[in-house]
Amino acid sequence: MAKQTIGIDMDEVLADTIKKLLRRFNEETSSNVTMDELKGTKIRNMMPEHQGVLTQILREDGFFRDLEVFNDAIEVVKKLNEYYDVYIVTAAMDVPTSFADKYAWLREHMPYLDPQHFVFCGDKGIVNTDYLIDDNPKQLASFNNHGVMYAAEHNVDYDEWPKVYNWKEVETYFLGENGEYKKHNKVNSETI
Structure with a gap:
């Protein structure tokens, strides 16, 4: 499967x-x-x-190269990658000069992901993953499958999608006792 x-x-x-x-x-x-x-x-x-x-x-050289990683993101993405095919989908067309910095950042912080799973795009409506975790309401609105909003200061007033506030909540949403993985794979609790 x-x-x-x-x-x-x-x-x-x-x-x-x-x-x-x-x-x-x-x-x-x-x-x-x-x-x-x-x-x-x-x-x-x-x-x-x-x-x-x-x-x-x-557009400054290096702006995107040394961004801080959100707490628990690296560990949770690594765990998700065991059960899902994980893709990093970034709207790099908003700042085309960011490609090299973003690629280097991803290789440094997520070396366990296949670089072929890095998607640099504009409108994420073209993405055909089962789920998309994003903070941008515009991107989630154009996405055709299951959107999950990552809470940020600018999206506090949006509630059209399930919202997660940190990476531990992402882990629970996808891998928890009543998470998406178990719903779709009908596995028992010992599997995860």
């Missing part, structure tokens, strides 16, 4: 892109924007007059 597939977004799901972007934005603009102020929005929506600064920061 073929394994089910999970697509996992990189930015704001595996890697804390906003933390670094906010720090760099505040440095470049002498602002003091906080994470609390971003609840329900993104920096570019909150301060549209600074689009150029945001674009410049995101």
